[in-house]
Every structure is written in structure tokens, then in C-alpha cells.
Amino acid sequence: MPEDPMAKFSPTAQMPRYLQAFQCVGPACPETCCSGWRVTIDKATFKKMKAIGDEPLRRRIAIHLVKDDDSNPAAWGHLQMEDNGDCGFLDADRLCSIQKQLGANALSDTCNHYPRQFQQVDGEHRVQATLSCPEAARLALTDAEAMAPVAVTLEQFANASELPPGMRWNDGAGTPKVSHLGGRVLHDLLVSLFDAPGLGAFDALALGLMLVRRVNGYVQELAARPEGSTPREQRLQDLSELFSRFMDAAHNTQLLEVVRGLEAGTRFAPDMLRTVTRMIWQRRLTASARTMLGDVVAGLRLDEADEQVARERWAEARRLHWDDWARGHGHMLRNYLVNSLQSSLIGRHFGTPQALEDAYLDLVIRAALVRYWLIGQMALHGDAFTPEMAVRTVYALSRSIEHDRRFMAGVLQTMDEQGIRSLATGVVLIQ
Template sequence: MNQSKTVNVLAPSYMQGFQCVGSACVETCCSSWHIAIDEPTYRKYQTIRIEPLASQLRQHVQLSSEAAKAQGAYASIPLALGESCPMLDEQQLCSIQTTLGAEALSSTCSDFPRIYVHDGQRLAMAASLSCPEAARLALADEQALDLVELPLAFSAQRPPALHRRRASAGAQEQDLVRRHGGLLASVISALLRLHSLSAEQALVYGGLILRRVAGLAGQEFGAAEAALEQVLEQFLGPQTLQRAPELVAGLSVPKGAQFSLLLAASQRFMRDHGGRASFRALMDEVSKGLELGQSPSHCLARYEQADQDYLRPFLAEHPHLLKNYALNSVLSSVFPREGMAELPHEFMELAVRLALIRFYLVGLAALRGPELSVDDVRRTVYGVARNIEHNRRFLPGVMQALEAHGALRLEVLATLLL
């Protein structure tokens, strides 16, 4: 008997209303990337004798390399850019599901865009914002990232596949970040929820805190723990927080360096990976807005003017947009899930993604002017999530390039974000 279980999971409130829109989706998840197939599902597919489904499965489901298997993709249905899954029927419905039922889907197809994580205390769930509908709901309003408890029903034979986990810290844990990862995550989330700070300011201020935390490496654990308490008291006291916007606003931001670093990262992605059609279209609009064919000084002037005249007023009117993206990223990545040594890199990866989104929005603002819209933000967010966050080679390459320029340090967060 296939028994089912129900557990309560922590989730942002937008997940209460999420439902796949199927063929109405503006950019379906059933195209343009390798569809991972877990081992139990692959072995089940080998037993299928119903035609023509059995022949289609034998033709299109391929065993993965050992490296891909180690990352959870035992097999896959490989797709080229712009290519739809061959298992879709004439109505653009999944022939596996229509023939065998939803329980026959791989965990990837069954779960996406849901991301299941464990923070060391409990199970949580969010959505990948590479799904246009999830991005629409997550960016809808200020309350979309409020946390709620949702019942999650699943088969006892097939529990939710965890995407990421933060290990529970034992009483003998001597790594300060692993011991207090949940506390650090709550600090960053709380800063992002402050009305007095923009998303960019919250991450920069959080980076100042984490820079001090990273500086405690090498100290005896008891002394480091006491110093951590002092750092949090210093930065999170009511009077200090009241001055936080002024402190962040006073940081030096060389806009030329920001422009050059983020443009170089974007051009590298387009050169090496190209991106999906919607992302290429987005990049074309950014290029037109910034007039990238002109001299560097002209482009920089366009960038600074569009940022000041259009994007900043727009984000001041809709402050939740980038905040919700960052809050969703903190939850779905289980930041910080590693240790003290990895803390700066983990946080910088989040900051770089937000900085790239903001960079593209400046380009759209240069093109649209006062017509910049919430929908522009939505498609930029899901475009970055779909093309950059899902690309296992690109973001590490960007991080290496920033490191080569001395920009992969918490000290330069303001250069990238403000």
C-alpha cells in the first residue's frame, strides 16, 4: 500500500497561491535545459511497455556522466536551447503524466519550481524564481515573503528531495558560522525587512556585519562567540540601526568600476553561453538602453543618469521587489550553510546575483524611462534565475573573474550594489 504522510513546512506566503499555469506559461520549464531524472524513476521507466511511450523513453532518456550522477541527475532528457521536451504531446501536456499519472514523474518534474531545504531545525520550502509564475507571485507585494506554515503531503515511499541543507550543529561544534548559522540568516532577513533600508543597503550593511564575523576566524571558540555577541549588539542596536541608512549612504561607490565589472560579467555570459531567447532579448534591450556601441564614457553617463533619474525613484516606490528576491534567495539557499571559511563567498554570490539584476534594470530604465514597470522587474528576475542561477559554470566563472579584479571581498559590496 502506498501510504502518504503530511508534514508542516515553513514557506513564504506566496507558495499558498502557486499553481503551474501549464501551456499559458510565458516560458515553460519543459524546454531549453537538461531535465534531470533520478535513479528510481529511471529504473521505473525501463519497465514501461506501453507504446509509444516506452519507445519514446528509451530514445530520449539518457544515462548521465558519473559527475552528473553525483549531483543527483542519474539520467536526463537533454534539450538544446529553444528545444521543447519530446515527451510533450500535441496539447503540450506531458505524455508521461497523462499515461502513467503524476506519480511517474521524476522528482525534478514533480517538484519544480519548488525547492525543499532543511535549515538544521526544520523543513522549509520556497520556489525557484526561474519560473515566471513563481516570480510573479513572489514579487507581487510586500507580504509575499512573510513566512507561514503549509501542510505538505507526500508518498512515504518518495519523500521530498532536499535541494540544500544546513547540518544541525552539535554541542561540540567549533565553527562559529555552523554553530550560529540560523542566527546569521535571521539577521540578514531582518535587515532586508527593515523599511528604512533598501535591498541594496540591507545587503551592504549585512556585509559589514559579516565582514566583522569573518574577522573572528582563528580565535578560540569561546572568545569568538563572545565577540560575535558584541558585534551583533554593536550593529543591531536601535540607535545604530537608525543611523544605518546614513552610514551606508556615506560609503564610496565608484560607479565606473561598478559599470565595468557588471558589464564584463554580462558580456562574458553572452559570449560563452548565449542564454535563452528571452534572455537574449532582455540583453538586447539593456544594450540599446545603455547605447553600448558608443564610447565607454557615453555609456557610463547613460548608466548613471538612468540609475539616478528612473531606477532609484522606481525602486523607492516599489521597495519590496528586490527585497523579496533577496529574501527568497536567503531562504532557498539556506544561507549560510557552510562554515566560517566559506561565509564571504556565500554572501558575495547572493550579492552578485542582485547586482546583476539591478544592472539590467538600469539598462531597461535607460530604454524605458518613466515607463519602467513591475513586469520589467519580474522578467529580469526570472531571466537571471533561469539563465545564470541554473548555469553551473557561469556564476563560478563570474566569481573567479571578480576575485581576479580584487572585487570578491565583502569590503567592495558597496561598489557592486549601491
């Protein structure tokens, strides 16, 4: 049963095991969370900060705390960053002067809870972390068992009403659209497949692609029936049957043979990923992202006009290094994808087949980009490529893309303009 939000006890939440061990490393962090992006301030914190009389904090607040026009209590204002992107409250030790002098309770929800993300799934509390935090990324990626779920009492909250609102996923008692339910099935299926023995992350993504196609086919089938003729229970049963088929090893083996037999196009995928990488390279990047992408650009010669050079260097590095690395460190990509599913995909609204397809393409593009960037660095570093470089790749991608929803929307729009926004594109990227 869901907890009573006003009950006088700390709520219990499910979280991945790595998050239990998370502690901010402060100035030792290679990429501080106090620089490089917009920090929103909730209404309660905004008022508390305005009431601070301590100097020099009061002078800093007058300069850096800005009221927004929006009346949203969760985003009442924001912090005006320094010209170099740093928060104006960072002190000489690269620590937050507000937290140091007044404690964590004086921080905004954004600062106090980062990198944690809070969810409610059918009334149950879940906590995840964004891997834009280098320490969270290190913990999540380097341990093969990091994503194992654990139940934890959130002792910092007196009751469930104190939890940040976060994302909520509730089917409700009505008859939701089947693609909304299909999104939940897709999430549960992929989490199971990523843990299946002998099944690689991209094989799991390929099976997920097949499920999206089946769900969309079922949506079209329902549309041809009289409205209201298929009750909620029947829809859930039909989707459960779809799910169960994908838990059959023989069925999955047959599907993967079909996917591998498709003409993937050896030029399209690296050319598309090269284009997206060059788009990101032109953006304002953090130091770690700039270093990582600099290695990719150098390794694949992306600064040269000849696309064939980049294609050949990518293919050679993939042949020489990728398979061996994936056998020894495949859990890093798997953990990244599972964390992505838990922290973002489940909270997306799957109200239409297009929304379900777009959410899945988003996931596939990010997975393909991670692999492309890893291979690009292998082209430069060869056998000297390290797990630490893979961790840096993930938190750089997270900061560059996952915290800017407009970027992936722009990528999908570009795919629209080129007529390549489809699940077939997903097949090519997976291949």
C-alpha cells in the same frame, strides 16, 4: 522537536505565503521549465520509465532517457533534449506527455517538485521555490507580503521520509567553525533587516557587509587563542551579541553613514556589471532572457565600444527613474533577496571566512546585476517600464546564473585575476 521521519502523518513545513497559491500555468507560461536545461532522473523513476510499455511513450523513452555513469541514486540518468532545447516528452500543446498519460507520480523528482526546493534546518522542514519559474517569480515579487512565513501540512507526502533530500543545515552538538555559525547569523539578520521599516534593500545589504567583516574579524581573533579555549556556547553568545548590535537603529544609522562616506568609484561598478552582462549576452539564452537583455543592451548601448556612453546612459536612467520606481516597487527587489536567502544562502557551507565572504559577494553581485538590468531597461522604456518587466528580469537572471553554479564561480575567479575579489568590491557594488 524534529519530526520522526517514519511517523504515519504528513509532515509540516514552513514556506513563504506566495508558495501556497502556486499552480503551474502549463502552456500559458512564457518560459516553460521543460526546455533549456539538463533534467536529472532519479534511480526509481529511471526504472519506472524503462518499464513503461505504452506507445509512443516507449519509443520516446528509448531515444531520450540516458543512463549516466554516476551511481548517485538522485541523478541516475538524464533526459536527452531536442536540438532546440525542448524536452522530448513535450506534446503539441506544450504539455508533458508523461504526466498527461500517467499522472504526476510517473515524473522524476526534478520534474514533479520543480520549482519547489526542500530544506531541513535544525530538523525543521522548509519549502522554497526557485524564481527561475515565471509564475513563482510573479507571485513572489508582485505581492509586498509574499514572503511572510506560513506553516503548511504537506499532504502529498505520507510521512517525512518521503520528502526529497534537499539541503540540510544542522549545527550539530560539536563545535562548528565560527564562520559556519556566522553564516546562519548573517541569514537571520538580513531577513530581519529587509523587513525593517524605512530600510532599503541595498542598505540592508550594506549592513550585512559590515557583519561579514565583523564575523571574519572575530574568526581571526579566535585563531590567535589556544585551540579549544572558546567553547561552543561562548561562540554562540559572542555571535548573538554581534547580531544584537545590528538590530539597534542608531548603530545601523551610524554604520550606513560610514558606508555612504566611502569612495565608491563611479566608474568601477557600472563597468564591472557591463562586463558581466556582456559575458551573459554571449551565452545560449532562453527567449525571455534574450529579449530582456536585448533591452538592456539597447538601453545602455552596450554593443558600442565606448564604455563612457554606457556609463552615462546608466547614470542618467538611474537619476531619472530608479529612485521613484524603488519607492513604489522596492518590495520586488526585497522579496527577490529574501527568497535568495531562504532558498540558497542558508544551505551554503560556511566552513571558512573565505566561503562566507564568497557567498555574500555572490548575493551582492546578483542584487547589483538585477538593479543594473532594471535601470538598463528603464533607459530604453522610460516611464513605460512595468512590474512585469521586473519579474521577467528576475526569472531570466535566475535561469541564466543561479542554475549554473559554474558561472558565478567564473565571475569570482575573474575578480581574483584582477585583484578585486574582496568585501571592498561589495561596498562599491552596493553603492
